[in-house]
Amino acid sequence: MKVIKSVDELREYVAGLNGSIGLVPTMGALHEGHMSLIKRAVSESKNVIVSIFVNPTQFLPDEDLHKYPRKEEADIKICELCGASAVFMPSADDMYFENEPCVIAPPKFASILEGKTRPGHFDGVLRVLTKLFNLTKANRAYFGKKDAQQLLIVKNMVKTMFLNIEIIACEIIRESDGLALSSRNAYLKEIDKCNALRLSRSLFNASNMIKNGETDAAKIKESMLNTLEPLEVDYVAIVDREFNEISNIKLTDTIILVAAKVGNTRLIDNIWI
Numbered sequence: 001m002k003v004i005k006s007v008d009e010l011r012e013y014v015a016g017l018n019g020s021i022g023l024v025p026t027m028g029a030l031h032e033g034h035m036s037l038i039k040r041a042v043s044e045s046k047n048v049i050v051s052i053f054v055n056p057t058q059f060l061p062d063e064d065l066h067k068y069p070r071k072e073e074a075d076i077k078i079c080e081l082c083g084a085s086a087v088f089m090p091s092a093d094d095m096y097f098e099n100e101p102c103v104i105a106p107p108k109f110a111s112i113l114e115g116k117t118r119p120g121h122f123d124g125v126l127r128v129l130t131k132l133f134n135l136t137k138a139n140r141a142y143f144g145k146k147d148a149q150q151l152l153i154v155k156n157m158v159k160t161m162f163l164n165i166e167i168i169a170c171e172i173i174r175e176s177d178g179l180a181l182s183s184r185n186a187y188l189k190e191i192d193k194c195n196a197l198r199l200s201r202s203l204f205n206a207s208n209m210i211k212n213g214e215t216d217a218a219k220i221k222e223s224m225l226n227t228l229e230p231l232e233v234d235y236v237a238i239v240d241r242e243f244n245e246i247s248n249i250k251l252t253d254t255i256i257l258v259a260a261k262v263g264n265t266r267l268i269d270n271i272w273i
């Protein structure tokens with residue numbers, strides 16, 4: 001497996017590739033969720049490039065850019081174990097220029113939920129992904145459903161900008177107790193762990209209510225908020241696949257999302273109905 005640290009080196013590497021290219025964009029601190037993306041990419045593409053880049057433009061000034069977990073050596077080993085062909089780990093100076101065109105995610109999708117709390121976040125995500133898609137010339141890129149809003153916004157960019165890349169959505173990977181895997185789980189103190197489970201539990205309860213015939217979104221939200229108590233809840237939302245808020249559950253076209261603070265750590269989770 002090749003470890004590539006500069007844009008020039010990546011261009012040279014990609015120019016020499018034959019066959020399909022799969023890209024797994026990450027910010028490192030890789031866990032089993034990322035591993036499942038890499039393994040899926042390896043099973044579908046001849047060449048798999050994993051990018052590891054803590055992208056500064058998607059963090060707000062008061063967010064955790066500087067303390068975001070960085071585990072370069074372990075990440076390289078994980079990529080190799082999962083069968084990736086290359087890891088791309090550029091510096092921010094190599095990726096960004098002083099004068100660049102603006103990339104703005106459509107406000108309809110980017111100003112709600114995550115975007116309401118994190119204005120500008122999705123602009124930064126699209127900005128770095130545009131660069132990564134162009135540099136790697138990937139045929140496919142793999143994303144986890146845990147960042148459901150990101151997935152929608154990336155798919156929208158690919159469709160509307162006629163980008164020649166297929167976006168593959170991969171299932172959320174959870175701990176055996178239900179906690180959705182996230183690099184930010186590393187911030188959780190022992191005492192927070194029990195409370196962190198309230199997010200997945202609220203979603204599983206919602207899913208059970210639906211299985212038992214409940215279709216009223218307001219009732220489901222109310223029950224979720226009870227399960228989430230005493231966490232500081234940012235949002236509980238019930239939307240269709242286009243992220244329009246819905247008042248009645250539509251089977252196969254509903255996503256239930258939750259964001260809440262556990263101690264000082266903001267966690268998100270969701271379930272697709």
Ligand code: PAF
Binds near residue numbers: 055147
């Ligand atoms: O989901 C992430 O880890 C990031 O938002 C991504 C897609 C790697 C872009 O920096």
